[in-house]
Structure formats: structure tokens, C-alpha cells
Amino acid sequence: MKSICNNCGDKNLKFLYETTDYITTEKFKIHKCNNCDLLFPLDYPEDINKYYPKKYRSYIPIVKKIIDIKSKLYIENVVKNYSKNSNNLKNKVLEIGCGDGSMLEIFKELNWEVYGSERSSIIQEDNKLNISNKDIDEYPNEYFNLIFLYNSFEHLYKPKEILRIISKKIKKNGLIVICVPSHESFQCRFGKEDWVHLDAPRHLNIFSIKAFKYLMQSVASTATLDITSYKSISFDLEFYGWFQTILNKFYKENNLFHKYLQDMNKSKLNFSIGLLQLFILSVPCAIISLFSMILNKGAITEVIFMKK
Numbered sequence: 626m627k628s629i630c631n632n633c634g635d636k637n638l639k640f641l642y643e644t645t646d647y648i649t650t651e652k653f654k655i656h657k658c659n660n661c662d663l664l665f666p667l668d669y670p671e672d673i674n675k676y677y678p679k680k681y682r683s684y685i686p687i688v689k690k691i692i693d694i695k696s697k698l699y700i701e702n703v704v705k706n707y708s709k710n711s712n713n714l715k716n717k718v719l720e721i722g723c724g725d726g727s728m729l730e731i732f733k734e735l736n737w738e739v740y741g742s743e744r745s746s747i748i749q750e751d752n753k754l755n756i757s758n759k760d761i762d763e764y765p766n767e768y769f770n771l772i773f774l775y776n777s778f779e780h781l782y783k784p785k786e787i788l789r790i791i792s793k794k795i796k797k798n799g800l801i802v803i804c805v806p807s808h809e810s811f812q813c814r815f816g817k818e819d820w821v822h823l824d825a826p827r828h829l830n831i832f833s834i835k836a837f838k839y840l841m842q843s844v845a846s847t848a849t850l851d852i853t854s855y856k857s858i859s860f861d862l863e864f865y866g867w868f869q870t871i872l873n874k875f876y877k878e879n880n881l882f883h884k885y886l887q888d889m890n891k892s893k894l895n896f897s898i899g900l901l902q903l904f905i906l907s908v909p910c911a912i913i914s915l916f917s918m919i920l921n922k923g924a925i926t927e928v929i930f931m932k933k
């Protein structure tokens with residue numbers, strides 16, 4: 626096992642805690658790099674696929690519905706903000722880790738030319754959204770107006786390398802929008818090894834503003850990027866994160882309710898108990914969520930880079 630940071634290569638790491646993967650029950654040691662401030666499981670699994678069961682992120686219908694409504698509002702807002710600085714009639718967006726393309730669908734409805742990047746096993750035959758598993762480097766340079774990574778950047782090994790490549794593919798004044806869990810959040814500090822968004826070993830990198838600044842500077846020889854916005858987003862994931870993380874502190878097994886929502890736990894009794902707990906904890910979770918987000922210490926952070 627190499628005791629170096631997989632991002633910057635520094636050996637100056639601090640061991641924080643050991644966490645248990647709720648899917649395989651394997652244990653992972655979480656470290657923080659004292660140089661680039663990235664937080665990550667030190668032992669990167671050789672076969673990452675076994676940690677992604679078929680049901681991972683395949684939610685029950687009510688959760689899917691909530692995600693759809695929220696995605697639509699979110700993308701409309703991203704597009705509105707982008708359009709303020711752009712006169713382009715046909716904008717191009719690339720989403721990396723686009724899943725089944727539900728977010729690209731929304732961009733398409735808003736008249737964007739869409740492209741997606743995803744593992745081949747997920748790409749559907751009826752591929753109207755230009756989703757492929759080709760190397761990002763195969764796209765022409767300065768091709769996209771917007772490159773979008775929604776809760777996917779934390780899954781990618783070697784984030785510095787990815788940012789270097791996408792910073793070439795984005796046009797001048799184009800935006801790179803990245804949404805990821807933040808280890809500066811109150812939720813991470815409270816939850817530690819039980820924090821639902823830690824999700825080792827699927828989440829290979831957990832960021833902070835310092836980690837993003839390090840990344841930005843490390844790609845400066847390829848492209849000049851500027852952080853134009855850094856803020857907590859996603860009240861639903863904030864609220865849900867508090868709820869599941871608080872429960873994790875009381876139970877031996879992590880993410881019991883989360884497993885139900887992903888259809889991995891079929892016990893109706895567990896679900897009913899979970900709903901009762903949700904009812905009891907809803908007010909305190911809503912209050913802490915609001916407080917965390919207002920102070921910009923929410924679980925999920927959106928960082929926007931503009932290429933100069």
C-alpha cells in the first residue's frame with residue numbers, strides 16, 4: 626500500500642478514522658492530505674466495480690420523482706446564470722458521469738447541444754443524448770460552453786488529471802460546474818466515519834475550498850481558471866444527509882434507510898420505523914440544514930470555474 630496522496634503525490638498524510646462500506650461491510654481508512662487538503666480512502670480498490678451494485682442510485686419511484694423535480698429547477702438555474710454572460714444561440718454541454726442522461730434531457734429541452742460521458746455498461750441503446758464512454762481527450766479543444774459534473778467528480782480517480790483535460794475542452798469564458806460533498810461541512814465534522822456522503826470507497830475524493838484552489842493552480846500551465854462561485858447547494862441532500870448521519874450514530878449498521886430508498890432493503894418494518902424517525906427528526910434536521918447552508922458549510926458544494 627502506497628502512503629501517498631493520489632492527487633498531489635505528497636506523503637504528508639493525516640489518518641482521520643476508519644469507515645465501513647455499507648454495501649460490502651469492508652473497512653477503509655480515511656486520510657487527509659496536509660498538502661492539497663483532499664480527504665480520501667487510502668487504499669484504492671483494484672476492482673472498483675464490485676462496490677457499485679446494480680441498485681446503487683436506482684431509487685424507489687417517489688425518490689426518483691423528487692430528484693427529477695429538483696434537477697429541473699437546478700439546471701434551469703445553471704442555464705439562466707450561464708446565459709447572462711453568453712450570446713451563443715447553440716451552446717454545447719458535456720456532462721461527465723451523466724448516468725441515464727436525465728439531466729442532459731433537461732439541457733436538451735432548453736435547446737442545448739448535449740454530450741454525456743458514462744461507463745459503457747450504463748449507456749442505453751436508444752442513445753439520443755450523445756452519451757459515450759470515449760476518452761474526454763478525444764473531444765476537440767475549446768469545444769464546450771459548459772462542462773458539468775454533478776455528484777460525479779468525487780468518484781473519479783486522479784481529479785487533477787481530469788480537471789487538466791476538461792480545462793482544455795472548455796471554451797474561453799466557458800464554465801466548469803462541479804457539485805461534490807465537502808469535508809468542511811458541519812455534517813462531515815459531526816458524522817466523521819458515519820457521514821452518509823463519505824461513501825467510501827465509491828467517493829475517492831472529498832474536497833474543500835483549499836483542495837479546489839490547489840487543483841486550479843495545478844492545472845495553470847494548461848488553462849487559466851478562476852473560481853467565480855463557491856456555495857452550499859441542495860437542501861434535499863443536506864436534510865437527508867443530516868437525517869441518515871444522525872441515525873448512523875445510533876445504529877451498528879450504517880445507512881439502513883438509505884438502503885431502503887435504493888431498494889436494497891426490502892423490510893417494510895425497517896421502512897416504517899425509518900419513516901417514524903424521519904417524522905420525529907424532521908424539524909431539527911431542517912433547522913440544522915438551513916443553518917449549515919446559510920453559513921456555506923453545507924454537505925454539498927457547488928464550485929464554478931470560469932476559463933479566462
Ligand SMILES: [Zn+2]
Nearest residue numbers: 630633658661
Ligand atoms: Zn494531496
